[in-house]
Amino acid sequence: MVQVQPVEVVFHALANPTRRAMVERLARGPAIVSELAEPFDMALPSFLQHLKVLEGSGLVQSKKVGRVRSVRLVPDRLAPAVHWLTKQHRLWEQRLDQLDAYIANMEKEDD
Amino acid sequence: MVQVQPVEVVFHALANPTRRAMVERLARGPAIVSELAEPFDMALPSFLQHLKVLEGSGLVQSKKVGRVRSVRLVPDRLAPAVHWLTKQHRLWEQRLDQLDAYIANMEKEDD
DNA sequence: TGTTTACTTAGGTATTGACCTAAGTATTCG
DNA sequence: CGAATACTTAGGTCAATACCTAAGTAAACA
Numbered sequence: 163m164v165q166v167q168p169v170e171v172v173f174h175a176l177a178n179p180t181r182r183a184m185v186e187r188l189a190r191g192p193a194i195v196s197e198l199a200e201p202f203d204m205a206l207p208s209f210l211q212h213l214k215v216l217e218g219s220g221l222v223q224s225k226k227v228g229r230v231r232s233v234r235l236v237p238d239r240l241a242p243a244v245h246w247l248t249k250q251h252r253l254w255e256q257r258l259d260q261l262d263a264y265i266a267n268m269e270k271e272d273d
Numbered sequence: 274m275v276q277v278q279p280v281e282v283v284f285h286a287l288a289n290p291t292r293r294a295m296v297e298r299l300a301r302g303p304a305i306v307s308e309l310a311e312p313f314d315m316a317l318p319s320f321l322q323h324l325k326v327l328e329g330s331g332l333v334q335s336k337k338v339g340r341v342r343s344v345r346l347v348p349d350r351l352a353p354a355v356h357w358l359t360k361q362h363r364l365w366e367q368r369l370d371q372l373d374a375y376i377a378n379m380e381k382e383d384d
Numbered sequence: 385t386g387t388t389t390a391c392t393t394a395g396g397t398a399t400t401g402a403c404c405t406a407a408g409t410a411t412t413c414g
Numbered sequence: 415c416g417a418a419t420a421c422t423t424a425g426g427t428c429a430a431t432a433c434c435t436a437a438g439t440a441a442a443c444a
Contacts, residue, residue: 169287169293170288173284173285173287173288173293174288176284176358177281177285178401178402179281180402182280189368190364191368194420195420195421196420204404205403205404205405206420206421206422207404207405207424208402208403208404211401211402211403212402215401226420226421228410228411228412229410229411229412229420229421230411230419230420230421231420235365235368237365238366240361240365243358244358246293247287247354247355248355248359250296250297250300250351251352253300254300254346254351255348255349257301257302289431289432291432305390306390307389307390315432315433316433316434316435317390317391318394318435319434321391322431322432322433323432326431337391339440339441339442340389340390340439340441340442341441342390342391
């Protein structure tokens, strides 16, 4: 039941400030929808679309109990994105020395 | 002249597979447009839109020399995204550890 | 100088994204 | 039971994204 979380949907989910704020909030603990939505100046249906995107990305799960839906982060779903990013970051920085000469040359006449 | 790179545009730039592939390619060194575009089954103008998004995100810079445009990564532009992600990842795992401890504790007192 | 090369610009389509309002439905409370 | 609460569904707008073709332009080559 552990479906693969492509880096794809995770980056897309995190490309939106509302959704990033939700993740930041949830990193401090689970919350119910109305609680989560409260800080945002947005109609509830709009907010729920963001929640759906986050759930679709696998970063978040929710469960309805009675008339209340509670939301929480799913463990380790950030890992693939973290790994992709840090790998690129490492490769990138490794190349810095070689790049430096090239940059110095390019910056003489940038267009 | 170092403009701030909001996590925003970086995540958006990386949310697309063509652009991620470009970044992966460029992490191995600079390239010219036609070289970069070659692996993609896409019309050149479409590909150039992706290049524009990457340049807009600050991750990449390009310069035209003669009729050829060369493209390279810009140092350290991934940093803000890496930092945001790793911070959340850390908080996330911390929080879940606490939860585990809490549950383990509850289960002890349970019997 | 004419042609090829390497983009570049212009303009078009189709889909997705981010919002909205209005009207549901299902629980819970008094 | 009736009203309030907490979403949920339906449907609509508008902008942005991801692609395309066709027709430029500017170097470089023969």
